[in-house]
Amino acid sequence: MNLTVNGVDTTIESGPLTSLLDVLREELGITSAKAGCEQGGCGACTVLVNGASRRSCLTPVASIDGAAVTTVEGLGSPEHMSPVQQAFTHHYAAQCGFCTSGMMMAAQAYIEGGGSDDHEAIQEALGGHVCRCTGYVKIIDAVAAVARGESFDLSVTAAGTAMTNIGGMA
Amino acid sequence: MAVKTGRGFAAIEYPTGMNQNGDPSQAWIKVKPDGRIDVFAGTSDIGNGSKTIQSQIVAETIGVPYEWITYDNSNTDSSPVCTGTFASRATFVAGKAVEKAAENVRQKILEIAGKELEIDPSDLEIIDGEVIAKGAPQKKISVPDVAAAATWGYGELITGTGAQLKPYATIVEPETGKVDLPPHSAISYASCAAEVEVDDETGTVTVTRLWQCYDVGKAINPTLVEGQIEGGAVQGLGLGILENCYPYYPSVEHRGGQFGAYLVPGMVDLPQIDTLIIENPSSDGPYGAKGIGEMANNAQPPAIATAVFDAVGVWVTELPITPERVLRALQEKAAGGGAPKRDGKTVIFDSNLSVNTVGTGIAFGAAA
Ligand code: FES
Ligand code: FES
Numbered sequence: 001m002n003l004t005v006n007g008v009d010t011t012i013e014s015g016p017l018t019s020l021l022d023v024l025r026e027e028l029g030i031t032s033a034k035a036g037c038e039q040g041g042c043g044a045c046t047v048l049v050n051g052a053s054r055r056s057c058l059t060p061v062a063s064i065d066g067a068a069v070t071t072v073e074g075l076g077s078p079e080h081m082s083p084v085q086q087a088f089t090h091h092y093a094a095q096c097g098f099c100t101s102g103m104m105m106a107a108q109a110y111i112e113g114g115g116s117d118d119h120e121a122i123q124e125a126l127g128g129h130v131c132r133c134t135g136y137v138k139i140i141d142a143v144a145a146v147a148r149g150e151s152f153d154l155s156v157t158a159a160g161t162a163m164t165n166i167g168g169m170a
Numbered sequence: 171m172a173v174k175t176g177r178g179f180a181a182i183e184y185p186t187g188m189n190q191n192g193d194p195s196q197a198w199i200k201v202k203p204d205g206r207i208d209v210f211a212g213t214s215d216i217g218n219g220s221k222t223i224q225s226q227i228v229a230e231t232i233g234v235p236y237e238w239i240t241y242d243n244s245n246t247d248s249s250p251v252c253t254g255t256f257a258s259r260a261t262f263v264a265g266k267a268v269e270k271a272a273e274n275v276r277q278k279i280l281e282i283a284g285k286e287l288e289i290d291p292s293d294l295e296i297i298d299g300e301v302i303a304k305g306a307p308q309k310k311i312s313v314p315d316v317a318a319a320a321t322w323g324y325g326e327l328i329t330g331t332g333a334q335l336k337p338y339a340t341i342v343e344p345e346t347g348k349v350d351l352p353p354h355s356a357i358s359y360a361s362c363a364a365e366v367e368v369d370d371e372t373g374t375v376t377v378t379r380l381w382q383c384y385d386v387g388k389a390i391n392p393t394l395v396e397g398q399i400e401g402g403a404v405q406g407l408g409l410g411i412l413e414n415c416y417p418y419y420p421s422v423e424h425r426g427g428q429f430g431a432y433l434v435p436g437m438v439d440l441p442q443i444d445t446l447i448i449e450n451p452s453s454d455g456p457y458g459a460k461g462i463g464e465m466a467n468n469a470q471p472p473a474i475a476t477a478v479f480d481a482v483g484v485w486v487t488e489l490p491i492t493p494e495r496v497l498r499a500l501q502e503k504a505a506g507g508g509a510p511k512r513d514g515k516t517v518i519f520d521s522n523l524s525v526n527t528v529g530t531g532i533a534f535g536a537a538a
Contacts, residue, residue: 096217
């Protein structure tokens with residue numbers, strides 16, 4: 001079997017019924033997709049398959065032979081983050097980070113599908129993703145900001161309003 | 171049969187850090203030859219933001235930009251000892267250790283800068299990465315130049331350590347073992363007001379708004395504090411109406427067998443959350459900070475319970491407040507019972523002092 005993973009043509013050695021999640025994590029060493037529930041219930045394993053968000057834990061790799069798979073690593077690099085990655089950073093939308101890869105992939109699909117900044121629409125689109133830490137507020141704010149086409153100057157995020165109390169740049 | 175609205179509130183206090191003896195945190199800081207600063211401490215950042223916050227404390231204490239700080243990933247090999255990330259102690263206890271270490275580094279920088287500038291260190295201060303003579307700002311040397319001088323000129327490493335440890339208690343009555351243990355842990359205060367809708371036919375409780383008010387001593391990073399409060403609000407909502415490992419404990423028969431059986435709040439459960447941060451400084455936390463970690467999910471369950479009472483007139487005294495419990499309480503009330511009870515005891519409830527009675531007069535702030 002073959003997959004195009006983050007733009008790279010890759011031959012897959014795992015058996016046909018191996019989950020895409022296990023292929024990514026165990027065979028290819030791409031660990032951004034998290035093994036949360038492995039039952040389709042939490043969203044932590046979400047990746048894009050041919051541009052659509054998909055639970056990699058419930059996807060036998062044979063069922064997507066030849067497909068293009070995108071993980072967080074394929075969105076951008078630390079030096080060149082995608083708008084979704086920038087927004088999550090700027091809005092402090094991650095705490096422990098376990099849900100974050102899946103949230104960002106779902107957000108990416110939502111934005112690519114022309115999603116609006118309407119909070120209810122975002123809640124609906126990302127509703128299957130569980131986050132234990134953030135209370136969702138800043139995640140929704142981040143996705144809404146991308147939907148509005150906002151841009152973020154991350155060089156001032158660290159020194160911005162969050163740090164004016166202590167330790168920020170003067 | 172109707173959907174009824176109710177509001178209620180609850181207030182809590184919460185001690186920060188372990189309330190017994192000991193509970194050490196240690197920190198070590200060194201300055202590299204280019205003036206950039208490495209921090210080693212044992213507090214693991216599990217999403218609480220402690221790397222960010224402790225780096226801010228180091229930057230502020232020494233007087234250098236935040237971007238100059240590298241906080242090493244905490245580990246059991248090279249990090250100094252820290253009891254851990256728990257008990258809401260990462261800022262309050264471990265942050266103090268880091269502050270003390272940073273203060274020692276600051277002194278050492280001033281000492282070497284004093285030699286370079288031929289000025290007494292007590293007449294120098296560090297502002298934005300520059301050591302400046304007080305009252306004579308044209309006399310200055312940058313921290314990178316001081317670090318270079320230490321490395322190449324004086325053959326020294328600018329470094330500092332710090333530790334925070336609650337003193338051990340003194341036994342004052344050997345016969346009884348009674349100790350004299352003043353409460354060292356800063357006490358934080360918080361309150362939450364909840365607005366709910368209760369369907370008295372299905373028993374379903376929906377939390378529509380949570381107003382959250384937290385005294386954190388000092389919000390070292392207000393956005394991170396807000397994130398902890400929002401996260402705590404939704405956890406508290408879960409504890410209030412959803413989350414349960416053993417729904418019919420002590421029977422374990424209905425324990426959920428899989429992930430989805432444990433109901434964690436999802437995005438659809440998200441109420442409107444309004445957050446107010448109060449800074450009422452502690453005397454012994456870094457910059458007056460207290461802890462926000464754990465208390466953030468304590469006030470919502472009782473606030474929701476009082477709001478349910480306000481809505482439908484029944485006290486559900488077990489959590490979570492499930493539809494079944496609401497319906498049973500309504501049935502009991504209809505049958506003439508329904509006084510609040512817990513473990514066979516009647517809960518004293520003075521309706522003259524109740525939230526229900528006084529709540530109607532309270533303005534809860536402008537609607538969003
Ligand atoms: S791990 Fe795939 S949905 Fe939870
Ligand atoms: S940030 Fe921890 S689960 Fe979402």
